[in-house]
Amino acid sequence: MTDKELFKSLSYERKNVYENITEEEKREMNALCDEYRAFLDAGKTERECVETALKAAQDAGYKNLDETDTLKAGDKVYKINRAKNILLAVIGKDDIRNGINLVGAHIDSPRLDLKQNPLYESTGMALLKTHYYGGIKKYQWTAMPLALHGVVFTKDGDKVTLNIGEKDSEPVFCITDLLPHLAKDQMSKSLAEGIEGENLNVLIGGMPVGDDEVKEKVKFAALKLINDRYGITERDFLSAEIEIVPAFKARNVGLDESFIGAYGQDDRVCAFTTLKGILAVDNPNKTAVALLVDKEEIGSMGNTGMLSAFFEMTVAEIAEKLIGSCTMSDFNKIISNSACMSSDVGAAVDPNYESVSEKNNAAFAGCGMVLVKYTGARGKSGSSDASAEFVYRIGKILDDDGVIWQTSELGKVDQGGGGTIAQYVANLNIDVIDCGVPVLSMHSPFEVTAKSDVYMAYRSYVAFYKS
Numbered sequence: 001m002t003d004k005e006l007f008k009s010l011s012y013e014r015k016n017v018y019e020n021i022t023e024e025e026k027r028e029m030n031a032l033c034d035e036y037r038a039f040l041d042a043g044k045t046e047r048e049c050v051e052t053a054l055k056a057a058q059d060a061g062y063k064n065l066d067e068t069d070t071l072k073a074g075d076k077v078y079k080i081n082r083a084k085n086i087l088l089a090v091i092g093k094d095d096i097r098n099g100i101n102l103v104g105a106h107i108d109s110p111r112l113d114l115k116q117n118p119l120y121e122s123t124g125m126a127l128l129k130t131h132y133y134g135g136i137k138k139y140q141w142t143a144m145p146l147a148l149h150g151v152v153f154t155k156d157g158d159k160v161t162l163n164i165g166e167k168d169s170e171p172v173f174c175i176t177d178l179l180p181h182l183a184k185d186q187m188s189k190s191l192a193e194g195i196e197g198e199n200l201n202v203l204i205g206g207m208p209v210g211d212d213e214v215k216e217k218v219k220f221a222a223l224k225l226i227n228d229r230y231g232i233t234e235r236d237f238l239s240a241e242i243e244i245v246p247a248f249k250a251r252n253v254g255l256d257e258s259f260i261g262a263y264g265q266d267d268r269v270c271a272f273t274t275l276k277g278i279l280a281v282d283n284p285n286k287t288a289v290a291l292l293v294d295k296e297e298i299g300s301m302g303n304t305g306m307l308s309a310f311f312e313m314t315v316a317e318i319a320e321k322l323i324g325s326c327t328m329s330d331f332n333k334i335i336s337n338s339a340c341m342s343s344d345v346g347a348a349v350d351p352n353y354e355s356v357s358e359k360n361n362a363a364f365a366g367c368g369m370v371l372v373k374y375t376g377a378r379g380k381s382g383s384s385d386a387s388a389e390f391v392y393r394i395g396k397i398l399d400d401d402g403v404i405w406q407t408s409e410l411g412k413v414d415q416g417g418g419g420t421i422a423q424y425v426a427n428l429n430i431d432v433i434d435c436g437v438p439v440l441s442m443h444s445p446f447e448v449t450a451k452s453d454v455y456m457a458y459r460s461y462v463a464f465y466k467s
Contacts, residue, residue: 099337134297277461377417
């Protein structure tokens with residue numbers, strides 16, 4: 001063996017997916033990504049993602065766990081929590097006390113939420129006040145078309161679903177920004193201070209009613225339109241959940257169409273591949289579970305976040321319907337013998353900002369699904385750090401199935417960092433590793449992913465479920 005051959009056998013080098021897949025696999029990848037873009041357009045909020053996932057599950061023969069008395073190997077069930085979580089399970093042939101294979105992703109994304117009392121008038125315009133949700137760069141949300149999604153309950157208890165700004169025939173909304181001619185003071189500030197949170201106010205109208213007895217004519221005109229079209233009064237906003245999101249659709253990016261650009265790919269790219277992964281599984285050895293949760297972007301708390309008891313309660317319910325009862329001992333065995341791929345995005349090296357990454361330990365777009373042994377900030381604070389045994393186990397599953405993957409951490413050691421739901425899964429005494437799709441422009445209104453990485457994430461979850 002020559003030194004060149006020996007060096008190649010001893011060293012590690014990441015692979016580019018496009019250079020290592022067949023034409024048939026490329027066709028499968030493109031078909032998958034066409035579906036993915038449609039998923040992104042249909043599910044810009046957590047509720048819409050759950051509805052989309054539910055329809056896909058029902059079309060695939062999944063039954064409502066609440067309407068199922070007993071379970072057996074091969075059964076497919078789902079359970080929904082408060083319209084913002086969904087858990088799907090395929091019952092395995094193995095004793096469930098030997099553990100389950102779980103893939104968990106989150107379906108909330110950074111956005112703007114309407115305040116409870118949002119509508120006001122100023123300088124002849126009607127606007128809506130917002131409170132941003134999750135980590136955003138506030139300046140990225142100005143001077144772009146926005147859509148309004150959400151639910152409102154009227155005083156009579158009627159639920160009104162809103163989705164305005166997505167169709168070409170509908171108006172869009174926007175947050176105005178200052179012209180450069182008058183922005184001397186604004187442009188002397190840091191990026192973080194240039195746009196203030198209280199100034200993220202959404203323009204919704206400017207036509208007054210023709211009645212001199214009305215003090216706020218433009219606000220009244222907007223209220224009248226809202227009431228005429230949707231039966232909503234201003235008081236109804238107090239209990240509403242309305243999200244402001246970008247109004248554009250998911251698009252292919254690049255002359256070769258090798259990338260996808262869209263809002264909400266953190267973490268809906270992982271939610272989609274998780275969903276498609278479990279839908280591709282029949283009669284697994286271990287019970288396969290897909291879990292889509294809310295609130296990750298603000299800490300995973302609440303009764304729809306990963307810190308709620310929804311997951312544990314549903315696993316206990318499945319076990320009880322499968323084995324006749326679920327004692328605390330049974331439940332502890334299930335949990336401690338389980339394994340989880342925490343499906344969340346990673347940060348791809350950006351050629352415009354290479355200095356924040358340490359390239360030997362960073363993800364490259366187009367080089368496959370990324371495994372992240374640990375997340376956290378600086379000294380791994382807030383991290384789930386997967387064991388050597390579990391990293392090896394997952395890597396072998398992927399290698400044996402021909403999945404192309406890479407490893408990463410979130411930027412240079414002292415640069416920053418972040419967390420996922422993995423730490424909360426690990427707290428249950430489950431082996432877990434972070435994994436997912438590298439993303440460019442993460443947390444922006446237009447995030448970018450490589451189609452090849454989307455495809456390899458899907459392949460990863462299928463391989464894991466079948467292991």
